[in-house]
Amino acid sequence: MKIFHCDHCGQLLFFENSRCVNCGHALAYLPELQRIASLEPTDDGQWRSPLAEAAGREYRLCQNYEDENVCNWAVPADDPHTFCESCRTTLVIPALTVAGHKEAWFQLETAKRRLFYSLMNLGLHVRSRSDDPEHGLGFQFLAADAPGDAPVMTGHDDGLITINLAEADDAKREEARLALGEPYRTVLGHFRHEIGHYFWDRLVKDSADLEDFRALFGDERRDYEAALKEHYAAGVANWQEPNWQENFVSAYASSHPWEDWAETWAHYLHMADALETARACGLTLAPAREDEPSLDAEKIPAAEEATVNEMVRDWVALTYVLNNLNRSLGLSDAYPFVLSPVVIEKLEFVHKLIVKASAAPPVEAEESGLGVAAEPA
Numbered sequence: 345m346k347i348f349h350c351d352h353c354g355q356l357l358f359f360e361n362s363r364c365v366n367c368g369h370a371l372a373y374l375p376e377l378q379r380i381a382s383l384e385p386t387d388d389g390q391w392r393s394p395l396a397e398a399a400g401r402e403y404r405l406c407q408n409y410e411d412e413n414v415c416n417w418a419v420p421a422d423d424p425h426t427f428c429e430s431c432r433t434t435l436v437i438p439a440l441t442v443a444g445h446k447e448a449w450f451q452l453e454t455a456k457r458r459l460f461y462s463l464m465n466l467g468l469h470v471r472s473r474s475d476d477p478e479h480g481l482g483f484q485f486l487a488a489d490a491p492g493d494a495p496v497m498t499g500h501d502d503g504l505i506t507i508n509l510a511e512a513d514d515a516k517r518e519e520a521r522l523a524l525g526e527p528y529r530t531v532l533g534h535f536r537h538e539i540g541h542y543f544w545d546r547l548v549k550d551s552a553d554l555e556d557f558r559a560l561f562g563d564e565r566r567d568y569e570a571a572l573k574e575h576y577a578a579g580v581a582n583w584q585e586p587n588w589q590e591n592f593v594s595a596y597a598s599s600h601p602w603e604d605w606a607e608t609w610a611h612y613l614h615m616a617d618a619l620e621t622a623r624a625c626g627l628t629l630a631p632a633r634e635d636e637p638s639l640d641a642e643k644i645p646a647a648e649e650a651t652v653n654e655m656v657r658d659w660v661a662l663t664y665v666l667n668n669l670n671r672s673l674g675l676s677d678a679y680p681f682v683l684s685p686v687v688i689e690k691l692e693f694v695h696k697l698i699v700k701a702s703a704a705p706p707v708e709a710e711e712s713g714l715g716v717a718a719e720p721a
């Protein structure tokens with residue numbers, strides 16, 4: 345993630361801010377400029393930003409910003425969509441009359457916008473199901489908190505991603521994490537994982553890269569339901585199984601090639617985003633001993649220009665300091681994973697496909713359900 349400042353007063357901002365705490369200006373994220381901008385109302389009921397790059401442009405607030413305050417993105421005033429690129433993919437939301445649902449929905453949308461930021465940053469623009477019923481992407485946020493409700497399974501099915509609202513509840517998510525023996529479970533992690541399944545359909549399924557995929561990840565025609573059943577039946581024992589670390593980034597990745605891909609994809613997004621943050625913050629590690637991990641913020645390449653080896657080099661240093669700091673604060677490791685050579689090869693494969701997709705000519709991108717990346721101004 346980049347670092348943002350209020351263009352009105354210079355205050356440091358977070359990606360999630362909708363108002364400057366210093367000068368009180370309304371703020372919105374302008375996706376096509378990748379900037380958070382202060383906004384001023386125009387005479388015709390729209391919004392204008394003082395940024396030079398936004399000169400002559402007018403904006404509307406995303407409908408979820410305007411009506412519900414669960415979004416902080418703006419939409420160009422001449423865009424036919426009333427929702428931003430992230431919100432327009434939300435097809436189903438929980439009943440907001442139920443206590444706690446609005447807050448949980450807010451959390452899910454907040455994490456989803458981080459996902460969309462990463463995708464756009466990597467040149468992967470997706471289209472919503474309403475714009476592209478065949479290949480578009482949609483989310484449904486479902487709750488199963490009333491007695492007799494059918495359980496909600498978080499997952500992906502042919503472009504439709506279901507997220508269990510309970511994942512936004514820290515206590516419930518932590519309970520699931522412990523019950524499943526997972527070292528890491530976050531809302532953003534779910535989004536990054538599930539979108540991986542969507543991109544498998546878009547980038548691998550019918551592509552010339554399918555055989556290479558199978559050589560690395562295994563044959564995905566293996567019975568999926570049976571594989572997951574077996575994985576969940578083993579429970580915590582999955583993590584005690586000694587050999588998965590050599591070949592998989594997580595125990596869950598070892599359950600089926602599709603899950604392996606989605607887990608690897610999610611880790612690629614974790615890496616790309618956290619490395620961008622380290623770079624933007626100017627994070628440099630200059631240890632006294634040469635054999636300790638070092639990092640030079642100025643030499644961290646942007647994900648689209650980096651090789652996977654460069655990313656892994658910086659990632660090892662970054663996660664070493666992250667984990668060490670967390671331990672100093674009495675917290676669990678921020679990144680409790682090890683990247684083996686086989687996993688790095690899989691990350692390389694994900695990287696290659698992302699670079700290829702982001703460079704895809706418009707027609708191909710159109711057909712695959714991936715929109716065309718707007719040139720950053």
Ligand SMILES: [Zn+2]
Nearest residue numbers: 350353364367
């Ligand atoms: Zn300000």
Ligand SMILES: [Zn+2]
Nearest residue numbers: 406415428431
């Ligand atoms: Zn929105």
Ligand SMILES: [Zn+2]
Nearest residue numbers: 537541603606
């Ligand atoms: Zn999955």
